[in-house]
Amino acid sequence: MRDQPRIVMGHGGGGVLSGELVQHVFAPAFGGQVLSALADSATVTLGGTRLAFSTDTYVVRPLFFPGGSIGDLAVNGTVNDLAMSGARAAYLSCGFILEEGVEVELVAQVAEALGAAARAAGVEVATGDTKVVESGHGDGVYINTAGIGLVPDGVDIRPQRAVPGDVVIVSGDIGVHGVAVMSLREGLEFGTGIESDCAALGGLVESMLAVTPDLHVLRDPTRGGLAAALGEIASAAGVGVVLQERSVPVPDPVANACAVLGLDPLYVANEGKLVAFVPREHADAVLDAMRAHPLGARAAVIGECVDSHPGMVVARTGLGGTRVIDLPIGEQLPRIC
Amino acid sequence: MRDQPRIVMGHGGGGVLSGELVQHVFAPAFGGQVLSALADSATVTLGGTRLAFSTDTYVVRPLFFPGGSIGDLAVNGTVNDLAMSGARAAYLSCGFILEEGVEVELVAQVAEALGAAARAAGVEVATGDTKVVESGHGDGVYINTAGIGLVPDGVDIRPQRAVPGDVVIVSGDIGVHGVAVMSLREGLEFGTGIESDCAALGGLVESMLAVTPDLHVLRDPTRGGLAAALGEIASAAGVGVVLQERSVPVPDPVANACAVLGLDPLYVANEGKLVAFVPREHADAVLDAMRAHPLGARAAVIGECVDSHPGMVVARTGLGGTRVIDLPIGEQLPRIC
Numbered sequence: 001m002r003d004q005p006r007i008v009m010g011h012g013g014g015g016v017l018s019g020e021l022v023q024h025v026f027a028p029a030f031g032g033q034v035l036s037a038l039a040d041s042a043t044v045t046l047g048g049t050r051l052a053f054s055t056d057t058y059v060v061r062p063l064f065f066p067g068g069s070i071g072d073l074a075v076n077g078t079v080n081d082l083a084m085s086g087a088r089a090a091y092l093s094c095g096f097i098l099e100e101g102v103e104v105e106l107v108a109q110v111a112e113a114l115g116a117a118a119r120a121a122g123v124e125v126a127t128g129d130t131k132v133v134e135s136g137h138g139d140g141v142y143i144n145t146a147g148i149g150l151v152p153d154g155v156d157i158r159p160q161r162a163v164p165g166d167v168v169i170v171s172g173d174i175g176v177h178g179v180a181v182m183s184l185r186e187g188l189e190f191g192t193g194i195e196s197d198c199a200a201l202g203g204l205v206e207s208m209l210a211v212t213p214d215l216h217v218l219r220d221p222t223r224g225g226l227a228a229a230l231g232e233i234a235s236a237a238g239v240g241v242v243l244q245e246r247s248v249p250v251p252d253p254v255a256n257a258c259a260v261l262g263l264d265p266l267y268v269a270n271e272g273k274l275v276a277f278v279p280r281e282h283a284d285a286v287l288d289a290m291r292a293h294p295l296g297a298r299a300a301v302i303g304e305c306v307d308s309h310p311g312m313v314v315a316r317t318g319l320g321g322t323r324v325i326d327l328p329i330g331e332q333l334p335r336i337c
Numbered sequence: 338m339r340d341q342p343r344i345v346m347g348h349g350g351g352g353v354l355s356g357e358l359v360q361h362v363f364a365p366a367f368g369g370q371v372l373s374a375l376a377d378s379a380t381v382t383l384g385g386t387r388l389a390f391s392t393d394t395y396v397v398r399p400l401f402f403p404g405g406s407i408g409d410l411a412v413n414g415t416v417n418d419l420a421m422s423g424a425r426a427a428y429l430s431c432g433f434i435l436e437e438g439v440e441v442e443l444v445a446q447v448a449e450a451l452g453a454a455a456r457a458a459g460v461e462v463a464t465g466d467t468k469v470v471e472s473g474h475g476d477g478v479y480i481n482t483a484g485i486g487l488v489p490d491g492v493d494i495r496p497q498r499a500v501p502g503d504v505v506i507v508s509g510d511i512g513v514h515g516v517a518v519m520s521l522r523e524g525l526e527f528g529t530g531i532e533s534d535c536a537a538l539g540g541l542v543e544s545m546l547a548v549t550p551d552l553h554v555l556r557d558p559t560r561g562g563l564a565a566a567l568g569e570i571a572s573a574a575g576v577g578v579v580l581q582e583r584s585v586p587v588p589d590p591v592a593n594a595c596a597v598l599g600l601d602p603l604y605v606a607n608e609g610k611l612v613a614f615v616p617r618e619h620a621d622a623v624l625d626a627m628r629a630h631p632l633g634a635r636a637a638v639i640g641e642c643v644d645s646h647p648g649m650v651v652a653r654t655g656l657g658g659t660r661v662i663d664l665p666i667g668e669q670l671p672r673i674c
Binding site: 005006054093097112134273 | 341342343344345346347350351355358359363366367368378379381383384385386387388389390392393394395396427428430431432433434435436437438439440441442444445448449451452455456461462463464465466467468469470471473474475476479481483485486487542637668669672
């Protein structure tokens with residue numbers, strides 16, 4: 001890793017290069033135990049209270065896109081990371097990096113979108129910071145948020161808990177956020193008006209936990225898409241995953257756009273979806289609960305966890321063949337969130 | 338505010354312009370109650386546990402400077418914000434924005450400095466995120482950290498608690514961090530080897546709380562220096578502050594450098610100092626406890642809180658005159674932290 005001389009865009013892509021940076025540079029330097037669990041959020045105990053704690057920085061370009069904005073992402077992305085530990089987000093911090101010369105009115109619009117998203121998600125922005133950098137050292141607005149929330153008693157959701165037999169469920173259509181941003185950015189017209197799926201998943205997760213606290217793994221497939229999410233879980237738990245490709249809900253406009261852009265929907269970022277590994281005995285009830293929630297109406301079983309090919313995700317294709325779903329190396333869609 | 342068309346560097350300077358941005362743009366948009374308390378960190382209650390929660394983004398230039406680095410600042414700055422609520426930092430989040438093309442080895446050096454500072458401060462990096470932006474949209478490495486820590490029972494430290502009669506104590510020499518960075522950046526040679534005072538203040542605060550949990554206000558005078566810290570406290574509590582200018586410890590090399598650079602030491606950033614408002618009956622004992630700690634060896638009483646001129650800081654000068662210490666408007670030293 002360290003003989004690779006320079007940072008490339010792919011180091012921020014959520015794939016193999018990002019993983020190498022964490023594994024070879026950050027984890028050894030920081031040396032903590034919690035970070036090495038590699039979950040979407042850390043679970044820590046403070047004063048006898050079990051908390052989920054997570055952070056993400058948002059550098060999406062452009063700042064506003066069909067269905068959302070960097071302000072929406074900055075709330076929902078971090079709220080969702082906490083939800084993937086079973087926690088309902090309570091408080092957010094918010095750090096802005098503004099570029100000299102950006103219009104104050106634009107900053108205000110971003111802040112208003114962020115505030116509205118926070119109210120919709122039921123989370124409070126409790127603390128913040130603003131830095132300004134010279135023109136040519138930023139890109140309008142970058143936002144970091146960190147979040148904290150309570151992990152309910154009896155809940156222990158993390159990638160390592162995937163076991164053979166688990167049923168793999170996705171909460172709805174995939175690929176929508178990435179295609180919405182890319183089609184705007186590239187000035188492409190698909191005549192379909194695809195909008196980002198950006199949404200806060202805390203309520204959906206609560207409805208799933210009401211069925212059973214024993215959900216094994218939750219993951220929101222953002223950068224790197226469903227492929228990266230499943231690959232990371234397979235690797236962390238040392239299990240195999242078999243994906244029924246025909247069962248993965250991909251809307252036609254997304255499939256068409258991906259064909260034009262040369263993308264695989266399995267690798268495209270989502271911002272309002274989750275993938276769940278659920279014990280088989282609870283799978284039907286959890287699926288029903290998801291479908292009863294507005295954000296899970298199109299939930300579907302897409303595969304299962306197996307003990308063969310540990311660490312590997314294999315898709316059964318529509319034609320009856322199989323293909324290996326590799327982790328993405330770098331960045332298919334730069335600055336998508 | 339919103340009729341001011343564009344962001345200028347001063348909006349990140351921690352002075353009047355920063356305050357206007359919070360007051361007119363962020364606070365109305367976010368609408369929370371906690372944020373409006375305007376402390377260095379928010380105090381929130383989760384699961385019956387009282388927590389301090391804070392964030393800062395670090396954009397210091399250059400990344401390494403005499404006495405520290407952006408990695409040290411990213412730990413100590415946030416640890417200190419928590420300490421200003423009386424909390425010992427327990428966990429940090431860490432979000433990197435890397436610029437495409439930056440050397441991986443440099444990123445590793447920053448990460449190692451950050452990890453070492455975390456171990457020295459007794460805080461664990463629990464969760465992180467990395468984004469990469471194109472060359473020309475960043476400046477090597479930007480870092481955001483957020484931190485959480487327990488607020489001890491009986492402790493209620495916030496700017497609003499300053500009352501007339503409080504004794505104002507500073508923990509040591511001021512102006513050192515800002516001068517160290519600026520002299521390097523400007524290529525100035527003062528022949529003095531001034532090093533940043535960057536340090537984690539959790540231990541010093543614990544030794545002060547061991548004297549009495551009833552400290553009224555703590556503030557680390559970073560951007561905007563001692564002048565901004567005192568001005569914000571005076572404004573938040575609606576009290577006056579009288580500063581004995583001759584009592585403020587300013588090392589000769591800092592005074593000389595400030596003379597060359599045209600700076601007022603009262604406005605220069607510190608990264609390992611605090612200012613405390615202490616009930617008069619505890620002031621001597623708190624001062625003794627501070628002086629017994631390595632980071633408070635040069636602690637000094639520098640003034641008092643009064644009921645005249647509410648919201649205003651007035652300095653008694655060495656010649657027996659008085660001058661008003663205004664809040665800085667914008668940015669005396671850009672990108673100092």
